[in-house]
Amino acid sequence: MSNGQAIRGTRIGATPGLHSERGEPVPRQHVTYWCANGHETVRSFALYVDVPQEWDCTCCGWPASLDPSNPPARQAAKPYKSHLAYVRERRSEEEAEDLLAEALAARAAARGERSLY
Numbered sequence: 001m002s003n004g005q006a007i008r009g010t011r012i013g014a015t016p017g018l019h020s021e022r023g024e025p026v027p028r029q030h031v032t033y034w035c036a037n038g039h040e041t042v043r044s045f046a047l048y049v050d051v052p053q054e055w056d057c058t059c060c061g062w063p064a065s066l067d068p069s070n071p072p073a074r075q076a077a078k079p080y081k082s083h084l085a086y087v088r089e090r091r092s093e094e095e096a097e098d099l100l101a102e103a104l105a106a107r108a109a110a111r112g113e114r115s116l117y
Helices: 083-090 093-111
Strands: 028-035 040-046 054-056 063-065
Touching: none
Parallel strands: none
Antiparallel strands: 028 040, 028 063, 054 063
């Protein structure tokens, strides 16, 4: 049990940092971006950097610009395609049947069996 004479420790960062210890903060500018959905995103940049013309909206993910009256258009999202869908775009049904027959014949030959195709 402590009688009130205990030495208490502190963590780094537990007290407000002094500028003399950490250095002066960099001067900043706050830039506002607007997306096509009307969301407003505010970002902080150092004064000496070039501010990007577009930024992704933090609410919806669409691109946002500096001009609130003329935000960038929404990008069309591509639907998900499976591997089989991409294969079907490259091959016709006849080519697929030929490839399947060739692969089955090679497999049967490797096993020493007679091919059905």
